[in-house]
């Protein structure tokens with residue numbers, strides 16, 4: 001059966017050459033779209049040992065099979081590359097309209113290769129692709145850049161761009177579209193290394209090719225969502241009160257993962273954020289409109305505004321420095337979006353340096369005269385700017401906590417897995433979530449296999465004890481494979497809990513691609529597993545192995561302090577036992593390498609030779 005997606009645009013910035021290709025039939029059947037296409041091309045085309053910031057690395061921007069349709073919550077797009085922060089495969093997901101617009105221009109993915117001699121931007125339409133001078137945009141923030149491109153090309157233009165952080169090669173720079181970001185892992189840094197400021201797409205919205213079968217499925221999806229409690233709640237609050245849940249569970253990591261609950265958590269609740277809400281935004285074709293905009297109306301940060309902050313950012317600019325000013329958090333979020341910074345890694349770096357200051361490892365003179373005492377949010381904001389511009393201490397922090405810690409001999413205090421900073425769920429009180437950080441293919445990402453069972457009490461595929469370890473290896477695998485399978489669509493991870501995924505989703509993929517077996521959940525789960533294994537193989541080829549599947553020492557040795565919630569005193573104790581079980585269930589060797597049998601089973605025989613060499 002012919003697969004109906006897979007239109008690829010290849011842009012070589014070194015030569016200026018632009019070509020159009022089709023994804024071959026077997027790749028389309030095996031990998032389906034989205035993240036599947038991304039890892040397939042990255043594995044094939046980026047040789048092992050490639051320096052992430054060299055012109056040999058590639059940046060792949062991809063939408064999903066369902067993008068641009070009126071299916072709900074599937075307009076996500078992602079940037080895929082070899083990360084300058086972790087050295088691993090990386091995928092970073094974003095929302096807004098850019099993924100749909102890429103589809104309207106006629107493409108499912110863009111591969112950007114080489115490096116332009118001077119700053120450029122790409123302008124893409126259904127009729128052609130131009131590489132144009134961006135000298136006048138270099139140094140401009142993401143808001144000004146997008147405004148200029150919209151004025152230049154009209155309101156049917158959507159842009160993905162970098163800010164000064166990406167230009168300055170801060171290792172965790174984001175790609176920003178609207179006010180949504182492909183935040184983690186330095187995909188914006190790779191874009192900056194290629195002298196690529198922006199990709200602007202001008203296209204007409206079109207849904208003319210939706211079949212009757214797809215329309216029926218969309219009606220079914222909307223019917224299910226309409227009465228789903230998780231959807232209704234998400235529409236009302238977005239992620240602005242997840243901190244109420246995580247503080248209650250004792251997994252809201254405070255002071256660089258020393259506490260599991262913010263002492264002033266009642267000042268950071270969703271209800272407090274609600275008081276400053278001024279609007280809401282959504283991604284293309286999603287009724288949830290979960291982006292809640294906030295405006296500070298008084299005090300030192302009066303006028304600060306952001307389309308957010310989302311939960312992770314609420315955490316990253318409060319808990320690491322024990323800040324309880326939500327106004328300061330909103331101001332920090334706004335700067336990050338303007339400068340093009342990942343909020344999680346930025347907040348984590350700042351929490352790291354505050355702890356070093358408290359312990360006397362860094363003195364005032366080492367941090368540009370800033371007073372880094374806990375609760376001091378003015379210094380937090382100063383550090384955000386310094387990181388983006390690589391000024392003073394910001395130049396060191398721009399390298400990420402792992403590299404900064406190695407420079408300072410302070411590795412114990414760097415809270416990361418494979419170089420990616422831990423997000424806002426403490427692994428000691430949510431262990432499947434933590435073991436997902438350990439085994440994810442991109443380092444400590446909360447959304448690579450989110451343990452909904454532990455945070456929100458989901459009972460599919462089974463109820464989970466959040467303090468159990470090796471017993472839950474199957475749950476970690478289930479969540480990771482499910483996420484990979486959803487990201488061929490690309491569905492928004494929030495919508496996994498809205499009752500229509502995965503059954504209706506599989507039928508939608510079949511309706512759009514014409515590949516009927518995608519309606520079979522067994523087949524689709526194998527696609528997810530195949531994607532995950534090829535990503536792992538990419539990392540193995542780069543030299544990653546069991547020893548890198550690890551957690552910071554603090555998490556495996558210091559008991560969690562929660563002020564009396566059920567998580568009090570927890571540590572992660574069974575890392576080795578967990579890995580043995582996880583690798584066995586995955587069909588990997590004891591070193592964490594996908595076995596020959598597993599690779600053959602997944603139709604990844606071409607990878608065998610690489611695994612044998614590794």
Ligand code: SF4
Pocket residue numbers: 073074075095096281282283286287288289290291492493494495
């Ligand atoms: S739930 Fe929110 S983030 Fe997800 S697609 Fe809808 S508006 Fe976008």
